Amino acid sequence: MTWIRPLAAHAERPCTLVVCRGCCCGDPRKNPGTDHVGQLARLRDAAAESGGRVAVRTVDCLGPCAQANVIVVQPAAEARRRGARATWFGWVMDDTATDDVVGWALAGGPGVALPPDTLDLHRIDPPEPKRPTRRPRRR
Secondary structure (H helix, E strand, O other): OEEEOOOOOOOOOOEEEEEEOOOOOOOOOOOOOOOHHHHHHHHHHHHHHOOOOEEEEEEOOOOOHHHOOOEEEEOOHHHHHOOOOOEEEOOOOOHHHHHHHHHHHHOOOOOOOOOOHHHHHOEEOOOOOOOOOOOOOOO
């Protein structure tokens, strides 16, 4: 997992872009027409230039592999305290979708700014949490 942290170590958590780069997302064999390395670099550059308002974190797998590339936009700490929740996006494979995600995060993200209408096409439901399986009781 890689973090681009806000500038001030004491600052609260900013709006965070969680970028899936596991088995399917970021895989040029699955989506050969997408510049996966360039996309991640653009996200990291935007975070670095945001003055600590946006962070980027990569994870191995977020789950909805059929909707690769997946990016989750997590609200900043203050917005989360006011009730904002993470928004999931799938099929973020071109420059336009990437720019829209970055622009929304820079505007504040969930709970602060409305996402561009174009991102409605990319919005996905988060996967259901895995429930522990019950073992039969021994008698």
